[in-house]
Amino acid sequence: MASNDQADDVATYAASVRAALSNLPTDQSEVLLEDLEDHLREIAADAGGPLNERLGPPQQYAEDLRAAYGAAQVTTRRQDAALHDLQRALARVTGSTWYRQIRAFLPELRPAWWVLRAYLAVLILMAAVSPGYPLGPIPDPTSKRGLVEILATGIAIWLSVRIGRRSRQLSQKALVLAYSANLLIALFAVVVLANMRSFAYSELTGTTSPQQTTFANAFAAGQVTNIYPYSQDGKPLTNVLLYDQDGRPIMVDKSEAQTSYPIGADGKAVTNAYPLTQRHLTGDPVVAPRVALPPWPSPSPSASPNPSPSPSPSH
Amino acid sequence: MNQAEVDPTQLLKGVLDLAVLAVLAEADSYGYDVVRRLRENGLDHVGDASVYGTLRRLYQAGALNSYVVPSDEGPHRKYYGLNNRGRKALDQSAQTWVSLSKALNHLLNGRSNGHGK
Structure with missing residues (x-):
C-alpha cells in the first residue's frame, strides 16, 4: 500500500514537472527528463514524506531543472510578474496536502459518476420527449411511462459503465467527445433538475x-x-x-x-x-x-303570519 | 530585484558544474547519490533539481558517460562517470576556480585586515 502511494506520488509529481516544461523543444525535454521518474523514485525510496514537501512544488522544481540544464535562455518567454505570482499561487494550492488528498480520492468516485450520468441522461431524454409531463426524481413504476423510464435507466447505466471502463483505451478524439458529452449531460441536468423541483412544488400546493x-x-x-x-x-x-x-x-x-x-x-x-x-x-x-x-333581531311583519281571530263562533 | 545580500544558491549555481565533476571524479555515481555527497561535503544549499539538470546537461555535452546498474531494493540506477572530456573540463575549471578563489580570498583578507588595523 505504502509503495503504491509512493508510486502515485512519483507519477503525479513527475507529470506536473513534465507539464511545467511542456514548452521546451521536444529534443531538449526528452534528454532532460529521460529518467526523471527513476530519479524521483530514488528520492522517494530514500526517506519518508511526500515529494512535494521534500523537493518543493513541482513547478519550482521544473524551473530549477530548466535553469540548471541551461535551456532557459533558448526557449522561455519572459513572464510578467503577475503571471509568475499566479503560477506560484497555483503551485502552492496544487502542492498542498489537502489538494492531493482530494485529487487522490476523485478517481474512486468515477463509477458513481457513471451511474449518475446514465440516470441524468434518461431524465434529460424524458424531459425532451414529453415536455409537459411532471418529472419526478424517481419514476412511477405503476405507470407505463415510468416503466419505460426505469428500463431505459437500466440500459443507460449498463452502457455508461461499459464506456467508462473502456475510456482508457479511447483515442484522443473519442476522449474529447466523451468529455464534451459528460459536460453537456451535467449542464442539461441542472436545467432539468431545476424544473423538476418546480413540478413537485406545484403538485404540493395545487395550481x-x-x-x-x-x-x-x-x-x-x-x-x-x-x-x-x-x-x-x-x-x-x-x-x-x-x-x-x-x-x-x-x-x-x-x-x-x-x-x-x-x-x-x-x-x-x-x-x-x-x-x-x-x-x-x-x-x-x-x-x-x-x-x-x-x-334574527326583528322578524319582518309580512313574514310572520298574523294570527287572525276567528270571525265568529256562530256555528 | 535588487538584493544586497548574495543568495547562496545563486553563488552555488556558477560552480555547481565544477562541484558535480569533482564528486564524479572521486567515484561514479547516480543522481540522488551525487546530491547526497555534495551535501555531505558541506554544500547544504544544493537543490536536487539543479544537480539533476546539471548532470543531464553535462551528459548531453559529452562530458560524462552513463550506464545502468540494476538495484535490488529500488529502480535501476543510472550511473554517471567522467570520460576524457569530462576530466579535461574538470582540470580547466579547477584551475579557474583556484585562481578565482585565490583572488577573492585575497580581497576578503585585505578587507578584514584593513578593518582590524
Missing part, C-alpha cells in the same frame, strides 16, 4: 388560475369544499351564483368527493353555483350539513 379564488386562505379552520346558502327564513337555496369583489366566480377547494357541475347553455360548466352537487367516492350523494341558523 390556481388567476380567474379563480379559493377560500383556502380565508378560512383558517380548514378547506372549504362546498357552500350551503340559506335564505333569511332558513330555507336552503339552490344554484346560488357567487362572485368575489372583482366579479370573478368563486371556486371552493377541490374535495375528495366528485363534483358535477351544471352545464350552461353555452356548453360550459358553471362552477360557482352553490351548493355544488357532490358524490362521495362510494357513490352516495354528499348530504348537506346540519346548520344552526342565527335568530
Whole structure:
C-alpha cells in the first residue's frame, strides 16, 4: 500500500514537472527528463514524506531543472510578474496536502459518476420527449411511462459503465467527445433538475388560475369544499351564483368527493353555483350539513303570519 | 530585484558544474547519490533539481558517460562517470576556480585586515 502511494506520488509529481516544461523543444525535454521518474523514485525510496514537501512544488522544481540544464535562455518567454505570482499561487494550492488528498480520492468516485450520468441522461431524454409531463426524481413504476423510464435507466447505466471502463483505451478524439458529452449531460441536468423541483412544488400546493379564488386562505379552520346558502327564513337555496369583489366566480377547494357541475347553455360548466352537487367516492350523494341558523333581531311583519281571530263562533 | 545580500544558491549555481565533476571524479555515481555527497561535503544549499539538470546537461555535452546498474531494493540506477572530456573540463575549471578563489580570498583578507588595523 505504502509503495503504491509512493508510486502515485512519483507519477503525479513527475507529470506536473513534465507539464511545467511542456514548452521546451521536444529534443531538449526528452534528454532532460529521460529518467526523471527513476530519479524521483530514488528520492522517494530514500526517506519518508511526500515529494512535494521534500523537493518543493513541482513547478519550482521544473524551473530549477530548466535553469540548471541551461535551456532557459533558448526557449522561455519572459513572464510578467503577475503571471509568475499566479503560477506560484497555483503551485502552492496544487502542492498542498489537502489538494492531493482530494485529487487522490476523485478517481474512486468515477463509477458513481457513471451511474449518475446514465440516470441524468434518461431524465434529460424524458424531459425532451414529453415536455409537459411532471418529472419526478424517481419514476412511477405503476405507470407505463415510468416503466419505460426505469428500463431505459437500466440500459443507460449498463452502457455508461461499459464506456467508462473502456475510456482508457479511447483515442484522443473519442476522449474529447466523451468529455464534451459528460459536460453537456451535467449542464442539461441542472436545467432539468431545476424544473423538476418546480413540478413537485406545484403538485404540493395545487395550481390556481388567476380567474379563480379559493377560500383556502380565508378560512383558517380548514378547506372549504362546498357552500350551503340559506335564505333569511332558513330555507336552503339552490344554484346560488357567487362572485368575489372583482366579479370573478368563486371556486371552493377541490374535495375528495366528485363534483358535477351544471352545464350552461353555452356548453360550459358553471362552477360557482352553490351548493355544488357532490358524490362521495362510494357513490352516495354528499348530504348537506346540519346548520344552526342565527335568530334574527326583528322578524319582518309580512313574514310572520298574523294570527287572525276567528270571525265568529256562530256555528 | 535588487538584493544586497548574495543568495547562496545563486553563488552555488556558477560552480555547481565544477562541484558535480569533482564528486564524479572521486567515484561514479547516480543522481540522488551525487546530491547526497555534495551535501555531505558541506554544500547544504544544493537543490536536487539543479544537480539533476546539471548532470543531464553535462551528459548531453559529452562530458560524462552513463550506464545502468540494476538495484535490488529500488529502480535501476543510472550511473554517471567522467570520460576524457569530462576530466579535461574538470582540470580547466579547477584551475579557474583556484585562481578565482585565490583572488577573492585575497580581497576578503585585505578587507578584514584593513578593518582590524
